[in-house]
Amino acid sequence: MARQREEYGKLFEGDFGLSALAGGIAASPEPLDEDGVLRLAVEVAADGDGEGAVELGLDLARLLETDLPDEILDTVWTAVTGDDRRPTATGADTRDRLSRLATRYPVPPGTGAPGPGRETESRADVIAEVRASDLGHAAAESASVTDEPDAALPTALTTIVDHTDEGLGLRLLLRALKTRRVLVAKERYDRLTALGKRLGYPGPLVYDGLRVAWLPIDPTRRDGEGDFGLSELTSWFSWEWTEHTARDRLRAAVAAEDAAATPGSAAALMLVDSHRLLESPLSDDTIATLWHGATGGVHDPGRLGLSPRDWLGTVAEACRAHLAEVAPGHRHTTPPVDTVHRDAVLREVREAASTLGDAPTAAVEDVVTRVDPDLGYRLLLRLLTVRAAPLTEERYARHLALCHHFRYGAEHVAEAVELLRHR
Structure with a gap:
């Protein structure tokens, strides 16, 4: 054969x-x-x-x-x-x-x-x-x-x-x-x-x-097939890893490029998310709730003696170091926030409240309304994946529409939405 x-x-x-x-x-x-x-x-x-x-x-x-x-x-x-x-x-x-x-x-x-x-x-x-x-x-x-x-x-x-x-x-x-x-x-x-x-x-x-x-790095472009930014980073800390320390794990995640994207894109996208949260009015407790939930409770930066914002600063530093190595000509800019589908994202957050619980729901709502609907939606998808929350056909269709709007890659959609539809 x-x-x-x-x-x-x-x-x-x-x-x-x-x-x-x-x-x-x-x-x-x-x-x-x-x-x-x-x-x-x-x-x-x-x-x-x-x-x-x-x-x-x-x-x-x-x-x-x-x-x-x-x-x-x-x-x-x-x-x-x-x-x-x-x-x-x-x-x-x-x-x-x-x-x-x-x-x-x-x-x-x-x-x-x-x-x-x-x-x-x-x-x-x-x-x-x-x-x-x-x-x-x-x-x-x-x-x-x-x-x-x-x-x-x-x-x-x-x-x-x-x-x-x-x-x-x-x-x-x-x-x-x-x-x-x-x-x-x-x-x-x-x-x-x-x-x-x-x-x-x-x-x-x-x-x-x-x-x-390769095209110049552009955080507004969606070249990769999978998840990206901080939502992708949380998946790296959702199970036991082989690296000696959390910082070693972080460096590996920052350097893990999507084969479809310009080298350095993963770090640039992660840096944008990190800056958005660092410069936001969100409390440390809110950031800690998001990280804890999206990693499935596996990783706690507090064990390193770091506050949630200290950890985000460590992430941003690792991103800048990698960019200096692989794309020294890149200059960080934070793209404008896309608010067109903010209400649609909020609807999905509130629909998931019974699955997520009060604190995670409120934390994601804060990201959607006070930081960036795109980042908030990616964190929502990540939380739903951690909880293995099944989707009805109606909710599945709405999620597909949002993924299409935010131009997420096929692998991201498959892992974050398609799998939940079939649970």
């Missing part, structure tokens, strides 16, 4: 198969001889508790058993391994090298025969990305760069997608972009990420090593 696509994310943490092997070859500071390539292949094959060997065998069979011209194999393999940027090549023919490798990693019986699959939207989209990508140049730092674009690589990759498998084609496209250090526009990065998700690939397979032309 062919592997189901949803299995890839469970078996592998990043790239796998032939594209992973090509990445290892490209990362070598010196050209590898055949023994060196075989040693790398052993590591790739061992990934996923040995499932990497299956994927490596399938990839090799797809390339070698579909009558691809030698020049197609040569063009793609030298590009993804970086051999076209080296002063010397290995001296062996690409088909011969891959064939010898394939004898070590045969396709297991019943895994599925290689060859062109049916036409799919994914296949057409991969081909569109191949044709749109600037693959005609080698890396900017390479001495072999010319000013003339070369259509051979896009044509070869398109042929591979047409005649083998769109998944292999996408992985080889990504490996070529990484090896050649091509700068990818944010819009294209988003499309590549969506394609990876559609094919069931783990996120790092797309973004690890890919150069992205």
